[in-house]
Amino acid sequence: MHDRISVSAISTFDWPLEQDLSFYAGSGITNVGISVAKLERHGWDDGTARVVDAGLRVTNLIGLGPFHLATPERWERQRERLVRALDTAVAVGAECLVFTTGPAGPLSWEEAADALKEALAPVLREAEARGVPFAIEHTNSLRVDVGFVHTLADDVDLARRLCTGVCMEVNACWAERGLAATIDAGVDTLRLVQVSDFRVGTLSTPNRLVPGDGDIPLEGILGRVLAAGYVGCFDLELIGPAIEAEGYAAAVHRSVDRLTELLDSLDAGLAVTQRSGVTRPR
16 A cells, blocks of 8 residues: 555445545555544544544545535534534644535625635634644536635635635546646645545446546546645545445455555656656646
């Protein structure tokens, strides 16, 4: 397993925390993304202690959204949940907290961005004091129920405005206009890159695939991310009918193997390029 791969708990969506931890131990998986929802179901304190005892590298805590941006009276409850997640993040050494913005409802994009800035402000101050980075995840445009940011370019812009990081979801931006330029210009904001595949013609969401089973040009996209200078992890986030049909364990193992092979190849190519002094394309 490549040391820059992590496995998100979303990839074993229906498993409880205890089953996740047992699977990681038995499979030699050391880098993981932990689900806040699973921690809540298990019990925050005991769940946090179990993750700590497992000795895992926690690349992210995920599942923190959403704010209901048009209803400020609901914000305080969500802030309390985020602060609780911060407690866990510090305890387990999480490298970032990944969150979706929440729905805009009747608000315009610009109004929703203003509302998110206000809603998050006290939590971001607390996160900065504790040294825990936040990363905004952009979402598929069909999922307006969880977010209003649907392109990587908009995510980078919003993150700069809020002084947060970015979670780049490859499945949601792979066909985006100007993607290479956005990666180059925004690589300093990237805290996590989520990886899976997608088959053209799929009409349901989420319906992701093991890397290499679909049509996303992962080699070119991940190669660009690496060449731009990204130093973080690539988080396997697998979910949907194809993953369920194959079985979580089999899908995760195949994904780890495929992504390890790809990253090893990209690492070798990048090393050759750097030795030769070739400038990467702009």
